[in-house]
Amino acid sequence: MARDSRAKAAELLTVRQVLDELGGISRRTFYRWRELRLAPPCIRLPNGELRVRRDVLNDWLEERAEGAAS
Structure with a gap:
């Protein structure tokens, strides 16, 4: 299970x-x-x-969420 989540996080997106x-x-x-x-x-x-790593994209989006701490 942990391996699947790591693989998903490291997924390279086009x-x-x-x-x-x-x-x-x-x-x-x-x-x-x-x-x-x-x-x-x-x-x-x-x-x-x-390519963009899935986890990097998720972090990037999280940083831009309205109300996110600066």
Whole structure:
């Protein structure tokens, strides 16, 4: 059971999956956020594709929740 939760936390999401998770924002918006260093931290694979770890995305979203402590 713990192994499953660790595997889920370490899941690598594609940019498309992240866009869907964020309510369908545009790819252009996501890359603009990256330029401004507002997007969740990404991993660049050797083939140049980006991935975002599930746990990193969840933490990033949690930090942006209204009413979250600064």
